[in-house]
Structure formats: structure tokens, C-alpha cells
Amino acid sequence: MTPARLLGLGRATPPHSIPQEDAREWARAQFAGRFPAFERLAPVFANAGISNRHIAMPVEWYLQPQNWATRTAAYRDVGRTLFIAAARDALDASGLTPADIDIVVTVSSTGIATPSLEALAHAELGLRADVVRVPVFGLGCAGGVSGFALAARLAAAQPGARVLMVTVELCSLSFREDMLTKANVVATALFGDGAAAAVLSTEGPATVAVTAAAEHLWPDTLDVMGWDVAPHGFGVIFAQSIPALIARHLRTTLAGMCAQLGVARADIGRFVCHPGGAKVVEALETSLDLAAGSLDAERTVLAANGNMSAPSVLFVLHRALADNLLPTDRPSAMLALGPGFTLSSALLTPLP
Structure with a gap:
């Protein structure tokens, strides 16, 4: 397609x-x-x-x-x-x-x-x-x-x-x-x-195309993040340390997801990540083998807006595109972690 x-x-x-x-x-x-x-x-x-x-x-x-x-x-x-x-x-x-x-x-x-x-x-x-x-x-x-x-x-x-x-x-x-x-x-x-x-x-002027996507749900992690539905409203659940979970699992999981995305890890020129918090961003850089400070757009969005949940990664993508941070000769990968506990990814391929 x-x-x-x-x-x-x-x-x-x-x-x-x-x-x-x-x-x-x-x-x-x-x-x-x-x-x-x-x-x-x-x-x-x-x-x-x-x-x-x-x-x-x-x-x-x-x-x-x-x-x-x-x-x-x-x-x-x-x-x-x-x-x-x-x-x-x-x-x-x-x-x-x-x-x-x-x-x-x-x-x-x-x-x-x-x-x-x-x-x-x-x-x-x-x-x-x-x-x-x-x-x-x-x-x-x-x-x-x-x-x-x-x-x-x-x-x-x-x-x-x-x-x-x-x-x-x-x-x-x-x-x-x-x-x-x-x-x-x-x-x-x-x-x-x-x-x-x-x-x-599929039609119209653009600089990137979404060429693949993949998700991974880790077993026995349903209690990591979510909502407790109580009489007065939602109550947040953080049952485990998200940065520690990233450190334990992300590197290995990403290798398998790259195969699903049809791209070698070494060929990904930029990551566009959901900035869940400062420690999450640091854990992402370590697990993705990135130099400290590489996820600069993520830190900028986090500082100005906090963790907005789902919209945050699109704020990061908007900034990356506006500042010409995505490479024009290699694909970029969007990553976000959420309840399930799930890693979601999408591959952005530059267009001529």
C-alpha cells in the first residue's frame, strides 16, 4: 500500500x-x-x-x-x-x-x-x-x-x-x-x-510518510499505569517505577520492534519520544544509546507544558519538524509508553 x-x-x-x-x-x-x-x-x-x-x-x-x-x-x-x-x-x-x-x-x-x-x-x-x-x-x-x-x-x-x-x-x-x-x-x-x-x-505535499508502526505489551504489567475508577473521579495508578522499567526492557524490546518496522536500529536517524518526565527522558536516552541531552526537543516540550499524556509526543514532533531536526536521509522513529504496559512506535520516512 x-x-x-x-x-x-x-x-x-x-x-x-x-x-x-x-x-x-x-x-x-x-x-x-x-x-x-x-x-x-x-x-x-x-x-x-x-x-x-x-x-x-x-x-x-x-x-x-x-x-x-x-x-x-x-x-x-x-x-x-x-x-x-x-x-x-x-x-x-x-x-x-x-x-x-x-x-x-x-x-x-x-x-x-x-x-x-x-x-x-x-x-x-x-x-x-x-x-x-x-x-x-x-x-x-x-x-x-x-x-x-x-x-x-x-x-x-x-x-x-x-x-x-x-x-x-x-x-x-x-x-x-x-x-x-x-x-x-x-x-x-x-x-x-x-x-x-x-x-x-496518501496524497498531498509532505516531508515525511508514516511507513510502519508496531506495538509491544509487556506481560504482567497491567498494574504499572492506569486509572483507579473511584466515586469522585479517576485516580492515577503508578505501581512501578517507569524509568526503571524502561531501563530493564526497552533496549531488548526495541530490537524486536525494529524488525517489525523493517528498519535496522542503526539506521534510525532520530527518535521522537513522549517526555513523561525528566527521569523518563534520561532513561530513554540511556536505553536508546543516545548521548545525554540528545532528546532536546522532548525536554523543551516537557519544560513548557508538563506531561500532557498523549498530545505530548505530537508537540515534540511539531517542534522537531519546525526546527529541521529530522534527518532527510534516514528514517525517524516515534516512541511512547503507556498503560498496558505498552510501547508504541511509528516510523517516519523522509520524502523527496
Whole structure:
């Protein structure tokens, strides 16, 4: 099949932002008096590699008791707005209009909406009545690459079709003042909100094509990362150290995945990775045999936005393309890790 080309990328963030220092003091006010371990965990705010984050709601909203109804209302409202903004940005970059889109893939794991976000955005965005909708839930941080790869497969399977992939994650809505756990404090230090979009088709001007994709789910790792569904909302699960898991498994796993992708590890000229946190980025560089500091675009995105879950890797790809960081003579590989515990990859091949 003719591979799908990347015609355009888009990004969007909510208008509210919080510097990391303010987030630390806010978390201290919420947790320190009730959770003796907080001060031992507090250095994660300084060590996460984050300077600023964007959040869905004003800070005052998070200080009030929230439940499924209020969190879902915020998810629907802000998620719809960010979906439209990211989609328009990607469509403008591709030179297409919403009416040109044949298939829309929506990736999100931080809220539940039925009808799903693309249906909520449909009328205002201007999508056609016959557009094919593919909402995807549960991929977490791996969703940026997995959703991107799925959109590329759909585009390749229907030559000439234009596929819009949008991922929206509002991680901050899962903040739980009632969860006095290490995982909740770490999540409060790491996660931000954002949206990203991509337009793919077998036809149109582009600099890269998505020529292959692969995934790997490690056995006995279902408890590594995910959501605990509780009466007041989602609660984050971090049952194991993600950097340690990367260090143990990534190098060996990647060798097998390269065979699936049809490329030798030595021929990959650049990695475009999901920046889950400073320690995750360091573990990726070590496991990928990269020089320290090689994942510079990842660190820049992390510092400015925190870990936005699925959209983050597309923010990194946008920066890499804008700064001409992808080699023109060798392929690049997108990588993201998420619940399952899963490694998702996509191969980007330069076009003449």
C-alpha cells in the first residue's frame, strides 16, 4: 500500500497556566498537613524538568470539591474547545478545510463523553455529515503514537482519503485532594493539559510518510499505569517505577520492534519520544544509546507544558519538524509508553 503522508500538525493548550513553583506550594497547602510523606516527595516538583503547565480550569476550581458530574462537565466543555482549536491548526497547516476530512480519529483517556468529542465539535468545526468517526479510549500516554499510527493505517487503507487525528487530554481534571498517596503527589507534579492534531493522506505535499508502526505489551504489567475508577473521579495508578522499567526492557524490546518496522536500529536517524518526565527522558536516552541531552526537543516540550499524556509526543514532533531536526536521509522513529504496559512506535520516512 502507498503509505500515508503527514500533511499537517496542530496544537492547542487551555488559557490557564501555573508555574511549577506555584504548583508545588499549592500541593503543599493541600497535602502537607494531612500526608506526612509529602515533604519527602516534594523534590519531585523541582526534579521533574517542568517550568510551567497549562490547566483546563482556573486554579480556584481545583480547590473546590469535585465529583464525576463536575469533572465530566469540564471535560466536555474544555475538551471540545481544544479539539476544535487543535484540529483547525492542523487543517490550516495542511491547506485543507474541515469539509475535506473523510475520517476523524479521536484519542482521549482523561474523561468520558458520549457523544464523543468529535461529535461535540462537529457542527462548529464544520465536519461533513458523512465523516467516519473513530473514538479511541484507554491508551493513555501511548495514545499520541498509537492514534497517529492508527490514522496512518486508515489513510493507507483508503487511498486518497483524508484522515484527521485529534488527541485531547485534560489530566488536571483527575486531581484528587482525597488521595493521600505517592502516585497522586507525583501526578500533581507532572501532568498538564493540551491537545494535538494531525492530518494524514496518501496524497498531498509532505516531508515525511508514516511507513510502519508496531506495538509491544509487556506481560504482567497491567498494574504499572492506569486509572483507579473511584466515586469522585479517576485516580492515577503508578505501581512501578517507569524509568526503571524502561531501563530493564526497552533496549531488548526495541530490537524486536525494529524488525517489525523493517528498519535496522542503526539506521534510525532520530527518535521522537513522549517526555513523561525528566527521569523518563534520561532513561530513554540511556536505553536508546543516545548521548545525554540528545532528546532536546522532548525536554523543551516537557519544560513548557508538563506531561500532557498523549498530545505530548505530537508537540515534540511539531517542534522537531519546525526546527529541521529530522534527518532527510534516514528514517525517524516515534516512541511512547503507556498503560498496558505498552510501547508504541511509528516510523517516519523522509520524502523527496
